[in-house]
Structures are given as C-alpha cells and as structure tokens.
Amino acid sequence: MTTATLRATCDDHTRYVAGCRPCQQRTANRGRTRRRAAAYGHIITGHADTTPAREHIAALHDQHRMSYRHIAYAAGVRRDAVRLIANGSQPLAYPETVRRILAVSPAPSIDEIAVRRVLAGHAPITRLSDAERAELWRLWRRQHTSPVGEATFARQFGVTKSDAGRIRYAADRAATNPSHAATGRTNRKAA
Known part of the structure; x- marks a missing residue:
C-alpha cells in the first residue's frame, strides 16, 4: 500500500482538521x-528525484539566461522551490513539481526577438543595445558561409564601418566571457 492511496483526512474534509477523530x-x-515501509526498506514517499529538474534549471539559467523567477512563473511553482532545487538543497520534490519544471521550454527573450527583427530587416539597428548588437553580429556571421566582414555588415544594416568594427569587437569580447554580454561588466578593476 502506498501513501498516495492513503488519505490523511477523513471523507468529510479536504484538509486535516484538528479535533476530528476520523482525521486523526x-x-x-x-x-x-510509512514507518513500517521505511523499516522494511520500502520507503514510500510521494517524492521524486530532482536531478533532472536541477539539470534543466541549470540549462535554462545558463544557456537561455532565464531567471529563477521566470522559470518558476512559467512552471507555476514557487520561486523558492526552483532556487532550492537548483542549489541542490532539495534532493526530493513532489513529482508534479518536477514535471512542471521539466515542461518549461526556453522562451525567446525580448532581446532575442528584437535582434531577429533587425536581422530580418523589419527594424533599424539603432533600437538595439550594445549587447544586442553583438548578438546580431554573431547571428549574422552564422548565416553566411563565405567570409564576410565589417564592410558588408555596415552596408546591410546602415551603420558606419567603424561602428561595425566596434560591434564585432563587442561580439568577440562577449564570446570569450559570456557573462559580460548580459551585464556589460568588464575585467578591468576600478581605479
């Protein structure tokens, strides 16, 4: 007999009611x-291993820059649950929580949508931040199989060649240290 079939409340209540003899x-x-099952080595919990969810949260957080808050909102679970699972503090969770977290797919951010609009020619490059322009450079380079340079980029997007060079430099710098792309931080120490 598993705990999933054992109700902790009587037929009259949906939650435990103190003082109700059938609930007690x-x-x-x-x-x-539960104690008997644990004594015989058949620990029956209504919990699932969180390792797949932890790996999924890490992928969403690192590769797709989704915050724990965004992941929790998309999964419909508490932000604290996502944080505890991600940190490894919570090795077990309700199976429904794990299923919901695993069901979260990376949604394109507003930044990605803006970059793709510029790349498609539907918006001007002037609307993009420096980090978004660097992402535009990377996506644009990925589309071209033949070697293309700053002059071609400048012509296509209506910027000067020197601006195209700065965008390329920012993209190269972000590729070597990805955390700087999102935050704009540098390795230089404050004077």
Whole structure:
C-alpha cells in the first residue's frame, strides 16, 4: 500500500482538521504505514528525484539566461522551490513539481526577438543595445558561409564601418566571457 492511496483526512474534509477523530485516525494510520515501509526498506514517499529538474534549471539559467523567477512563473511553482532545487538543497520534490519544471521550454527573450527583427530587416539597428548588437553580429556571421566582414555588415544594416568594427569587437569580447554580454561588466578593476 502506498501513501498516495492513503488519505490523511477523513471523507468529510479536504484538509486535516484538528479535533476530528476520523482525521486523526487516518493520519495515524498513514504515519504507521510509512514507518513500517521505511523499516522494511520500502520507503514510500510521494517524492521524486530532482536531478533532472536541477539539470534543466541549470540549462535554462545558463544557456537561455532565464531567471529563477521566470522559470518558476512559467512552471507555476514557487520561486523558492526552483532556487532550492537548483542549489541542490532539495534532493526530493513532489513529482508534479518536477514535471512542471521539466515542461518549461526556453522562451525567446525580448532581446532575442528584437535582434531577429533587425536581422530580418523589419527594424533599424539603432533600437538595439550594445549587447544586442553583438548578438546580431554573431547571428549574422552564422548565416553566411563565405567570409564576410565589417564592410558588408555596415552596408546591410546602415551603420558606419567603424561602428561595425566596434560591434564585432563587442561580439568577440562577449564570446570569450559570456557573462559580460548580459551585464556589460568588464575585467578591468576600478581605479
């Protein structure tokens, strides 16, 4: 008998009610069954391993720059649950929580949408931030199989060649240290 089939409440209540004798009896019976199962090595919990969810959260957070808040909102779970699972503090969680986290797919950010609009020619490059322009450079280079340079980029997007060179430099710098692309930080120490 598993704990999933054992209700901790009586038929009259949806939650445990203190002082209700049938609720007390069912809760005691459920506790005895769990302790007995644990004693025989058949630990019956209503919990699942969070390792797949932890790996999925790490991928969403690192590769797609999704915050824990965004992941929690998309999964419909508490932000604290996502944080605890991501940190490894919570090795077990309800199976539904794990399923919901695993169901979260990386949504394109507003930045990615803006870059793709410029790349498609539907918006001017002037609307992009420096980090978004660097991402535009990377996507543009990926589309071209033949070697293309700053002059071609400048002509296509209506910027000067020197601006194209600065965008390329920012893209190269972001590729060597990806965390700087999102934050704009540098390795230089403050004077």
